[in-house]
Amino acid sequence: MTADLFENFLLPATAVESLEEGATILRGWALADAESLIHAVQQGLMQSALRQMSTPGGKTMSVAMSNFGSWGWVSDRQGYRYVSKDPENAEPWPEIPAIILNLAQAASKKAGFAGFTPDACLVNVYVPGARMSLHQDKDEQDMDAPIVSISLGLPATFLFGGAQRRDKVKRIFVEHGDVLVWGGPARLRYHGVAPIKPGEHPLVGARRINLTLRKAH
Numbered sequence: 001m002t003a004d005l006f007e008n009f010l011l012p013a014t015a016v017e018s019l020e021e022g023a024t025i026l027r028g029w030a031l032a033d034a035e036s037l038i039h040a041v042q043q044g045l046m047q048s049a050l051r052q053m054s055t056p057g058g059k060t061m062s063v064a065m066s067n068f069g070s071w072g073w074v075s076d077r078q079g080y081r082y083v084s085k086d087p088e089n090a091e092p093w094p095e096i097p098a099i100i101l102n103l104a105q106a107a108s109k110k111a112g113f114a115g116f117t118p119d120a121c122l123v124n125v126y127v128p129g130a131r132m133s134l135h136q137d138k139d140e141q142d143m144d145a146p147i148v149s150i151s152l153g154l155p156a157t158f159l160f161g162g163a164q165r166r167d168k169v170k171r172i173f174v175e176h177g178d179v180l181v182w183g184g185p186a187r188l189r190y191h192g193v194a195p196i197k198p199g200e201h202p203l204v205g206a207r208r209i210n211l212t213l214r215k216a217h
């Protein structure tokens with residue numbers, strides 16, 4: 001019996017799927033750390049609570065959000081931007097928990113982007129019915145840095161489009177523990193999330209949690 005038969009015995013399987021040049025799905029990459037990640041998110045949210053922001057056009061977003069890191073993404077009547085303090089409490093955003101930072105850095109390296117140093121972690125919480133319409137992530141200063149997106153809780157259909165809004169969209173089923181990385185030639189791809197289907201996840205209930213790590217500055 002060979003040793004390598006047991007080499008990865010205790011590690012959950014991670015399958016690496018290439019979506020296109022610069023875009024990778026790491027299936028199950030966050031699975032082993034999921035409980036610790038969720039715990040870290042809950043801790044951070046005690047300091048900077050979830051809130052439903054409004055779009056520049058005045059609509060309330062269906063996704064509830066908060067941020068960890070030196071910079072937090074916000075939206076209001078003035079537009080989209082990164083700010084260093086939580087407008088709700090005028091305090092700096094909580095630090096990015098080490099477990100989240102380490103995982104994002106390992107994932108980006110695995111996907112071909114070594115040296116990723118995110119300074120912003122957007123926390124998106126979806127309840128069934130919540131969605132995110134097609135958009136580009138373009139409020140960051142450094143387009144050389146990739147985006148790492150961690151999915152926890154209820155599954156979702158991630159919409160991954162092209163360089164133009166009208167381009168064909170791939171529908172990607174993402175579930176608890178999956179990590180998406182996109183950067184380089186794929187950095188400005190349109191993307192979004194289809195309405196979350198009703199369901200119950202054993203760790204987080206009727207919710208999907210998404211952590212999006214970026215380098216804002």
Ligand SMILES: O=C(O)CCC(=O)C(=O)O
Nearest residue numbers: 122124137149193210212
């Ligand atoms: O929830 C997701 O998977 C995507 C979130 C996203 O695209 C964003 O926050 O910019």
Ligand SMILES: [Fe+2]
Nearest residue numbers: 135136137191
């Ligand atoms: Fe996005």
